[in-house]
Amino acid sequence: MNDSLKRVHAVNVYKLWDASDFTSGNSFSVQESVEIVPAGTRCVLRSFVANSVVDSDSASPQGLNINNAQAGARVAFQDGAGATVFVVKAEAVFGTGVVSWGRNELGLVCNIPCNGVLFDNGMSVVISAATGSESAPGAPTAPYGINVNLLYGG
Amino acid sequence: MRQDSYCNVYNTTDLAGAVGKIINGRVSIYGIVAQAIGSGVLGDDGKSIALSATDGGSPVIQVALRYPKSAGTTGPDNTDIRCFSNIVETGGGGVLFTDGVWVSLPDGPNTNGDRGSVATFSIFYTGGANA
Numbered sequence: 001m002n003d004s005l006k007r008v009h010a011v012n013v014y015k016l017w018d019a020s021d022f023t024s025g026n027s028f029s030v031q032e033s034v035e036i037v038p039a040g041t042r043c044v045l046r047s048f049v050a051n052s053v054v055d056s057d058s059a060s061p062q063g064l065n066i067n068n069a070q071a072g073a074r075v076a077f078q079d080g081a082g083a084t085v086f087v088v089k090a091e092a093v094f095g096t097g098v099v100s101w102g103r104n105e106l107g108l109v110c111n112i113p114c115n116g117v118l119f120d121n122g123m124s125v126v127i128s129a130a131t132g133s134e135s136a137p138g139a140p141t142a143p144y145g146i147n148v149n150l151l152y153g154g
Numbered sequence: 155m156r157q158d159s160y161c162n163v164y165n166t167t168d169l170a171g172a173v174g175k176i177i178n179g180r181v182s183i184y185g186i187v188a189q190a191i192g193s194g195v196l197g198d199d200g201k202s203i204a205l206s207a208t209d210g211g212s213p214v215i216q217v218a219l220r221y222p223k224s225a226g227t228t229g230p231d232n233t234d235i236r237c238f239s240n241i242v243e244t245g246g247g248g249v250l251f252t253d254g255v256w257v258s259l260p261d262g263p264n265t266n267g268d269r270g271s272v273a274t275f276s277i278f279y280t281g282g283a284n285a
Contacts (some may be wrong), residue, residue, distance in 0.1 A: 086165035089189045089273045113184035113278050118160035
């Protein structure tokens, strides 16, 4: 293995959209792509943690008009050509602080087995979020976003 | 370490549409991640996910999904904010499938409801390739 792939880097991708960023003009769905490693460069994704974040202390998630269905908050890992290698949901953890209320769950924590997943031509993380329900998209009642921490070698 | 010692990934957001052969060849499965959301059906435990080494064969690995449940008397609906992740890590040298991997959705332990409630499904494996 190339020694450069053994060096592990930590990256945080965090975006908190304002409630007003979700509009009928974008179908109450937003996304952002963050390049982690440029095209033409190899890296190995070793582990990641992904969750969505609501800037609210509400203990009533349904009241915030967050869509956690199929089209809801997601994290896509893409190669340098923009092809999606895999997608996971960003599960909701309330508040932007470190306290998670009792009814909430930790986001997905995934330590990829067998040395990780090789991205031999760059890697980007695409975060996306939708609000309202599948049948009735609408704006959330609080800022809403996604937080991803990942570790990669390369 | 050879390049092919890294994991391949099988991933879908439409598991119901993926039933059948999903991976070709001789593979070792090291990890499975299945994320589920509520279906809105009271008491719905949905389907479990089974991986078999032959078409229609007995499951080698079967994952019973864990769904979010509301505190009230009704089940969660599609706007329920909670989603659960079910993670299996085999450890060791992985689980060997000598000639392909098939996925099926056997009945769950309780009422079966919305089959679309598996939001994402990923398999980390070595050898072989996605079908």
